[in-house]
Amino acid sequence: MTNILVIGATGNIGLPLIQALTKRADVQLFAAVHSPAHARATLRDLPVQLRKFDFLDAATFDPALAAIDKVFFVRPPQLAKPKTDMYPFLDALVRHGIKQAVFVSLLGVEHNPMTPHHKIEKRIEALGLPYTFIRPSFFMQNLNTTHRHDIVAHHDLFVPAGRARTSFIDTRDIGAVAATVLCDPQYIGQKLAITGDQALTYAEVAKTMTAVLGVPITYSRPSLLRFRHTMIARGLPKNYVNVMVMLYLITQMGNAKEVTTTLPKVLGRPAITFSQYVHDYRRDFLPEK
Numbered sequence: 001m002t003n004i005l006v007i008g009a010t011g012n013i014g015l016p017l018i019q020a021l022t023k024r025a026d027v028q029l030f031a032a033v034h035s036p037a038h039a040r041a042t043l044r045d046l047p048v049q050l051r052k053f054d055f056l057d058a059a060t061f062d063p064a065l066a067a068i069d070k071v072f073f074v075r076p077p078q079l080a081k082p083k084t085d086m087y088p089f090l091d092a093l094v095r096h097g098i099k100q101a102v103f104v105s106l107l108g109v110e111h112n113p114m115t116p117h118h119k120i121e122k123r124i125e126a127l128g129l130p131y132t133f134i135r136p137s138f139f140m141q142n143l144n145t146t147h148r149h150d151i152v153a154h155h156d157l158f159v160p161a162g163r164a165r166t167s168f169i170d171t172r173d174i175g176a177v178a179a180t181v182l183c184d185p186q187y188i189g190q191k192l193a194i195t196g197d198q199a200l201t202y203a204e205v206a207k208t209m210t211a212v213l214g215v216p217i218t219y220s221r222p223s224l225l226r227f228r229h230t231m232i233a234r235g236l237p238k239n240y241v242n243v244m245v246m247l248y249l250i251t252q253m254g255n256a257k258e259v260t261t262t263l264p265k266v267l268g269r270p271a272i273t274f275s276q277y278v279h280d281y282r283r284d285f286l287p288e289k
Helices: 014-021 036-045 058-065 089-094 118-127 147-156 172-181 202-213 224-233 240-251 260-266 274-280
Strands: 003-006 025-031 048-054 071-073 100-104 131-136 193-195
Touching: 014 025, 014 071, 014 172, 036 048, 036 240, 048 240, 058 089, 071 089, 071 193, 071 274, 089 118, 100 118, 100 172, 118 131, 131 172, 147 193, 172 260, 193 260, 224 240, 224 260
Parallel strands: 003 025, 003 071, 025 048, 071 100, 100 131, 131 193
Antiparallel strands: none
16 A cells, blocks of 8 residues: 655645545545645545645644655745745655655756756755656646636736747646556656647637637737736735746747647546636636626
């Protein structure tokens, strides 16, 4: 029996991962969550044990990692200073002799040393932790979370990506890939660049959303500066917004357009299409319908 700890188990990636792993008889699941009481509502029907965890509270590390063999984690978007926000946790993984750390990084991260993801990867390698890095392209679910307000309120994509293309990936596919690599030792030491099946401009994204939702969706193409000012004015933390701006600058430079065949090779099926994603999340975009 392999004890697996999933950090962020109620999130867009963690929940599909938990759901996939519950189908395996050789896995014991543990969910590391900030608020166990709140998480129980989401995970109540799943065979998973809850453990309190906070990246910023080292006192939660040892109880959460007790008797754990493998760990899955994503960097919380608001944690933009890896040396203080993430390194102590990585040190704890070493102390506990974790056999595999699966980290959701970023497509093209090897070319972007300024990103937090790059620093975390390098730290994991320096510590000698057995790892698998999943390097996905931009999440489709960013649209129904981070960018949902403008889509619902204004039927507009307020995203500073210019005319660049992005090989969007559904987070449900990332969860499926994570479930596979956690249960197959051949993926230890691998860096998996995974994407959707095509690279779209945001103008094409707006066109697809218009067709699927049945309402006109526009793409206003804000500048990076305007986007930053708007997001900060809405109350988002500056560090979080600055990382977003950095990632969209990388997108504008053409670094988010790569389409790989890694996902279908790992899963044995095609990636979820963008139109399918919009159909599945229709209520998020048109809550009044």
